[in-house]
Amino acid sequence: MVFGEIFFSILEIAGTVSFAISGAMAALEKKVDLFGVIVLGITTALAGGIFRDMLVGRVPPAAFSDGTYMKIAFVTSVIVFLAAWMFSDKYVNNIQVIDTINNIFDAAGLGAFTITGAKVAMSMGYMDNSFFVIFLGMVTGVGGGILRDLMIGEIPFILRKRIYAVASLLGGCIYYVLLSKNVADMTAAFIGIGIVFGLRMLATIFRWNLPKAFK
Template sequence: MAVGEVLFICLEFIGTVSFAVSGAMAALEKRVDLFGVIFLGITTALAGGILRDVIIGRVPPSAFADSRYMIVAGVTSAVVFLAALLAKDYYKNNVDTVNAVNNVFDAAGLGVFTITGAKVAIYAGHPENGFFVIFLGMVTGIGGGVLRDLMIGEIPLVLRKRIYAVASILGGIVYYQMFSQQFNDTAAIFAGAGVTFGMRMLATIFKWNLPKAFE
């Protein structure tokens, strides 16, 4: 197995774990049961990749062709539920800390999946189509979170708060520009994912939001 392929698989699993944690923690805030936590964790982790694969015509999508992704997402979500169950008093009394941890995992998942989505577009034979590469990276990064928010009855975070899709787009642009200029791929991956992650964290810390017509 080539080094690039190994790195891609590692990124996919890192993103899967990160978004599964984020989805499971969001589910816990809504006081759903064990199945709900696992289901929302899996949905958050895999929906973006499924949408990505459908767009490029990959059938069945990777999430169904390789059961490891679903198993990892499900186990991760179950572990989050168990941790919350065993430390429920801490969980209830430290909501701000829990939300901060959730945000870190969400930002990490966004950064990693933005890059894997971009790389899938390139692998699918579209290295010259920068718009498509960046778009597919964004779809992969935000797709799971959008579906998660809709399922828990929230306006998707991407539409209302804290630079989100914009962070994914910027990270995708950085990665694609470095790829186009033939930089080392590992360096491009870390730069693109780092920009996305960094923008999300800075937006949270400094409460950056895009302007709205009405407050």
């Protein structure tokens, strides 16, 4: 395996861990049991990649053909549950801090999966189809979060606040443009992830939202 492939494998693992933490923490806020935390952690971590692979004709999706990511999401979710269980008083009394931590991991996962999703589209021969590359990056980034929110009875995060899908689209677009200008793949990936993560953090800090018809 060449260095570039190792880098993107690490990126996939980082995204999996980040989204598993985000999903597990969202589950804890709804006071579900251990099984629920594991299911939501795994769903958030893997669903975007499953949607991505189905769109490019990878059957079965990598989440099922390679159990590594499933194991990583499972272990991460269990660790989050055990940490919350052992320090339950501190967890409940610091819910705003927990929400901030959750948001950071969610933004990190969004950035990592946006870029890996776009990378998969290009590796499958769609480099000339800019729309599909950027769209697949977004689907990979937001797919798990959409399914997570629907499972816990929430309007999907991307439809209501904090410039979520827009950040993914912009990061994927920057990544694609940089590659088309012959910028090194890893450099373009770091910049794309930085755009997604930075925009999500700024949107959270300054309460940036897209316009709504009604207040």
